Every structure is written in structure tokens, then in C-alpha cells.
Amino acid sequence: MDTLTHALSGALIARATASKDAPPRSIPRRVAAGFFAAAAPDLDFVIAFVGPVEYLLTHRGVTHSVVALPLWALALSWLLAKLLREPGGWRALYGACALGLGAHIAGDVITSFGTMVLAPVSDWRAGIGTTFIIDLWFSGIILAGLLASALWRRSRVPAVVASVVLAGYVGFQALMKAEALEFGAEYARGRGMSGARVDAQPRPVSPLNWTVFVSDEREHRFTHVNLRRREAREFSPGDGFVAKLDAGYLPLARARWESRGRYGESELAREAWESPALGFFRWFAEHPAFDGVSQGSTCVWFRDLRFLTPGRDVVPFNFGACRDGPGSPWRAYERVGPNERVRVD
Secondary structure (H helix, E strand, C coil), X not given: CCHHHHHHHHXXXXXXXXXXXXXXXXXXXXXXXXXXXXXXXXXXXXXXXXXXXXXXXHCCCHHHCCCCHHXXXXXXXXXXXXXXXXXXXXXXXXXXXXXXXXXXXXXXXXCCCCECCCCCCCCCCECCCCXXXXXXXXXXXXXXXXXXXXXXXXXXXXXXXXXXXXXXXXXXXHHHHHXXXXXXXXXXXXXXXXXXXXXXXXXXXXXXXXXXXXXXXXEEEEEEEECXXXXXXXXXXXXXXXXXXXXXXXEHHHCCCEEEECCCCCHHHHHHHCXXXXXXXXXXXXXXXEEEEECCCCEEEEEEHHHCCCXXXXXXXXXXXXXXXXXXXXXXXXXEECCEEEECC
16 A cells, blocks of 8 residues: 555544544644554665665565554654654553554555565565555545544544445455456366466456456466456547556456466576575565566566556566576576666575
């Protein structure tokens, strides 16, 4: 989830849970504490300046942990009590900070990137995958609740109603994911792919847009669909970026399945993939696929199809293994352009 939406969600939950007997002047400080606390976990973005591998290994890690949440809430409530000049001290803001942090963690868990909710005890990544990382409907519900709360500032009812609607929206997305999964399972059954793994990833613009995967040990088959669309959307230059993103999702009846091999039928690619150099990417990637060979035959590239989005020209997290020649050790690289690479190990 984007950081602004996280922050707004913290403000909303802080307002929704404010005591009915709370002094009116304390509400803005509580809401501000929820706002800043819910944004705080994303401070781990600074790890990206160390390197892309460190980013994948640590982003959404200890700052997003339910194990560490009580300590983070204590530190943030103490700091914010000083900054916001809260008369009640850190105790008055601890609950709002804890709720803000919890809202942030929940907001990331419903996306697909994966969140290490048990760090530093475990590096297991939780990801329900009901919601795209930037969901304007999700953000809009929160913003509407906050605006209504500003108009009816003496009542927490608008914030409570918005929170309930938001939970209902995520529940609706979960139902849509179940439909997308069943569509993939039906495709697999029709082709006798009894051992295939079926997955569905949320996509932008609409909760009805999904990429459905049917994967086996050799390849990924996938399609971009809209679960309710009856006719394909035509896109013309000048229609805008949102229309471009939305046009790639076809009606179920017209689904166009594509195929990407895990190794491209290449023993070289399999060797590169299984090398220690790409251990970090094997841990991270959910739908890894072969993405070509460069520098003669010394570099083998892979990408995670989880982040393949119609309408976007760039797919993030494109990593590979390179070596000087047969028998030489593999080294990890990131591809940063058509002919550019950066060593990351």
C-alpha cells in the first residue's frame, strides 16, 4: 500500500476508536498520532540506498512486525507526545500509535508483495493478495470518512462507518479473488493439469481486474481478465493513463492465455537459477520466469511475473546471474536497462 493511504488509514482508525468522553481538543492530536504512526513503518525505504538485494530482504521487515509493534508504538508515542505537546504524555497516544501501526501492517498484508509480520523471529512473508498496492477505491473510502469526520467533528460515527465500508470492500475483493481462482482452476481441469498451482493477483483501476496464473514445474500460463466485463475495452492514444491500465483486461469468455517458461527450456538457465547467487530472488519471487540471455551466454535473466501489469512498460525486480565462462562462479546482477546491468552481490 502507498504511504499516504497508510497514513490516512491510521488517522481514520484513530478517530473511529476515540473515546466518546475524550475532550474535543484531544481529538486532533490523537488523529495526528495515528496518521504519523501509520506512515512510520515505510521509513525502511532508506534500505533501498544500500542496494536492491538488501531492499528485497528487509523491506516490510522489522518495521512491519507485530512482534515489534509494542516497542515501536512506545517509541512513537513518546516522540509524538513531545512534538504534538500532548498534556497526557505518551500514554495518551500509545493506543492511537499502536492502532496506526496495526493498520499499516494490515494494509500491507492484503497486498501481494509480502510482509514479514513475525520479524525478526521469522522471515516468513504474509500476503493475502486481495488488493493492488495502489487502490484508489480503497484510498477514496478512507478519505471520504476523514472528510465526513471533519464536517461532523463531534461524532466518531463517520469514521466508524467508513471503517466498516472499508472492511466490506476488502471482503468484496476477497470474493472476487475466489472467482478468479475458480476461473484458473477450471482452465487447469480442462487441460488435465491436476498438479498445477492456481493463483490470482489483483491489478489496478478496478477490483474486477485480475491476472490469473496456472503454473507447473515447467512454465506459467497466465491471463489478464475482468470478471464482469462483457466487451473488451478499446484503447486509443490520448485516452489517458488510467484507460491504458484498464484496457488490458479482457472478458472471461475472451481470455487470452500466455505462457512463460521457468527456465526457457535451457539447462544453463536452470543452473543459473539454482546458483547461490540468486538465493535471495528464489526466496522472494512467487512466479519466477526466464527472461532471456545476454552478454553472449554469460548472463541469464529472470523476473517475477507477479509484477507484470498490462499498460506498464517496466516490470520491477529484474535480476539475473552472470559468470565469466563455464566453471566460473555465478554473480548476481540487476538489469536496469536493455543493455545495462549492475552487480548486486
